[in-house]
Amino acid sequence: MTLRRRLLDWSLAAVLVILPALVLRASMARGTPSGLDTALLRITAPLEAGVSWVVEGIGGVWSRYVALVDVEDENRELRADNESLRKQLAVMTRRAFDISALEDLAVVKHQNPVDTVGARVIGAPLSPQLRVLRLRLDRGEGEVLPEQAVITSAGPVGRIGTVFGPYADVRLLSDPDSTIDVVLPRTGGIGKLKGLGRPDTYACWIRWLDRSATADTKVQVGDEVVTSGVHGDFPAGLLAGKISKILRDDGMFQEVEVEPTVDPSRVRAVMVLLAPRPPADPDAKVKKHSEPAFGGRPL
Amino acid sequence: MRSASLVLAAYIMCVIVAASWRMFGGVLHDAVPDLGALTAAYLGLTARRDVAPAVGASVVLGYLIDLISGAPPGLSALVLALTGLVARAVQQRIFVRGKVMTMAFSAFVALVAWVIAFVVRVLYHASRADLVLELRHAALVIVATALAGNLVWRVFRRIDAAFARTARERDAALEGLAP
Numbered sequence: 001m002t003l004r005r006r007l008l009d010w011s012l013a014a015v016l017v018i019l020p021a022l023v024l025r026a027s028m029a030r031g032t033p034s035g036l037d038t039a040l041l042r043i044t045a046p047l048e049a050g051v052s053w054v055v056e057g058i059g060g061v062w063s064r065y066v067a068l069v070d071v072e073d074e075n076r077e078l079r080a081d082n083e084s085l086r087k088q089l090a091v092m093t094r095r096a097f098d099i100s101a102l103e104d105l106a107v108v109k110h111q112n113p114v115d116t117v118g119a120r121v122i123g124a125p126l127s128p129q130l131r132v133l134r135l136r137l138d139r140g141e142g143e144v145l146p147e148q149a150v151i152t153s154a155g156p157v158g159r160i161g162t163v164f165g166p167y168a169d170v171r172l173l174s175d176p177d178s179t180i181d182v183v184l185p186r187t188g189g190i191g192k193l194k195g196l197g198r199p200d201t202y203a204c205w206i207r208w209l210d211r212s213a214t215a216d217t218k219v220q221v222g223d224e225v226v227t228s229g230v231h232g233d234f235p236a237g238l239l240a241g242k243i244s245k246i247l248r249d250d251g252m253f254q255e256v257e258v259e260p261t262v263d264p265s266r267v268r269a270v271m272v273l274l275a276p277r278p279p280a281d282p283d284a285k286v287k288k289h290s291e292p293a294f295g296g297r298p299l
Numbered sequence: 300m301r302s303a304s305l306v307l308a309a310y311i312m313c314v315i316v317a318a319s320w321r322m323f324g325g326v327l328h329d330a331v332p333d334l335g336a337l338t339a340a341y342l343g344l345t346a347r348r349d350v351a352p353a354v355g356a357s358v359v360l361g362y363l364i365d366l367i368s369g370a371p372p373g374l375s376a377l378v379l380a381l382t383g384l385v386a387r388a389v390q391q392r393i394f395v396r397g398k399v400m401t402m403a404f405s406a407f408v409a410l411v412a413w414v415i416a417f418v419v420r421v422l423y424h425a426s427r428a429d430l431v432l433e434l435r436h437a438a439l440v441i442v443a444t445a446l447a448g449n450l451v452w453r454v455f456r457r458i459d460a461a462f463a464r465t466a467r468e469r470d471a472a473l474e475g476l477a478p
Contacts, residue, residue, distance in 0.1 A: 009351050013354045020376030024371055028371055
């Protein structure tokens with residue numbers, strides 16, 4: 001190798017070292033890629049994208065179907081986490097449900113300015129013959145008496161049956177012994193809502209529903225039934241249910257089936273109205289004769 | 300043609316490494332083999348009489364690596380050009396043959412490339428990490444480069460063998476003997 005050629009070779013090498021140094025200086029000063037950089041990136045980017053796609057595909061197959069070493073442990077951990085989270089969710093759901101029930105009670109309390117006692121439901125109705133809901137009273141032990149009205153924000157639930165300490169049984173609307181005075185706001189018809197005591201539903205019925213002669217005052221399926229407030233046990237205007245079936249129509253009275261608005265199986269908290277039912281008139285069964293108006297008996 | 304083939308092969312390997320290494324987690328994520336330095340060292344080590352083609356090929360590869368990695372254009376090119384020159388200087392003094400020697404030389408090359416890159420970044424005020432982090436990263440890269448050295452150079456030797464003009468040259472290239 002001649003000296004001249006060696007000099008040329010090393011000079012060229014020096015130029016090739018200086019060139020990237022200058023390019024680096026220029027790129028550091030500029031801060032953005034040059035036109036050549038951009039053009040080369042455009043050319044090389046598809047190759048990079050293709051290689052990346054292939055590598056990702058292989059990596060995906062590897063991690064999903066081959067490298068499953070820790071999957072069992074991970075599954076166990078995830079299952080434990082899942083179980084723990086489900087328990088937490090159940091607790092939170094129950095708490096939210098309780099809060100919702102308490103909010104309902106607050107609404108009821110606001111709507112009924114009578115003295116009330118809140119109570120939690122601790123037992124659901126199990127016997128079809130005795131439609132009873134068992135309550136634990138929050139307070140008012142000794143104040144809660146039989147026949148007092150029990151309501152929720154959705155409507156009437158029933159009446160207190162027996163009271164034992166801080167507990168009480170509620171005779172539901174669907175109990176055959178239950179009776180509530182109701183009115184149909186659309187027709188103005190009045191009647192007594194009684195329980196049917198069916199084993200499969202909480203349905204009630206109105207046997208002697210007063211009906212007018214005109215067709216438009218005839219009750220229809222879907223008509224609302226509200227408490228009339230007669231006797232003062234239940235406040236007037238509580239939505240008790242809706243007519244679900246017309247059983248009989250004899251021209252003067254109608255017999256209808258009513259689906260209560262309150263589903264006792266879902267009730268968690270109730271309000272007991274401490275205004276007792278008025279005592280029965282002791283002279284109710286004694287025949288009374290009107291006094292003569294002017295000293296003599298009417299003919 | 301030989302240098303262009305080596306650069307192309309190295310570039311494809313760099314692209315594969317760039318695409319695949321991000322899938323690794325933990326320590327492996329940072330332990331990226333310095334394929335550019337390995338290529339520049341191979342080019343310098345196997346340079347025949349002229350050094351300029353080896354430096355030129357290193358510069359081209361470095362420039363392509365800059366484009367892949369998002370580094371300032373010219374940084375890797377300059378580092379690889381200098382690394383190639385260091386390898387060329389070493390060629391006269393040591394004989395790189397056998398797996399252990401190749402691994403050791405690969406580690407040395409990675410160390411040289413890191414030192415040059417660090418100096419260049421300091422001189423050009425390019426971005427740098429905390430020194431401890433830089434050293435940790437350098438250690439990982441050196442180990443990864445040492446481990447990858449044999450495989451990469453085997454590929455390069457195959458390419459060299461394909462360009463051999465005689466059977467003797469071909470055997471020499473496969474053996475890893477400098478031409």
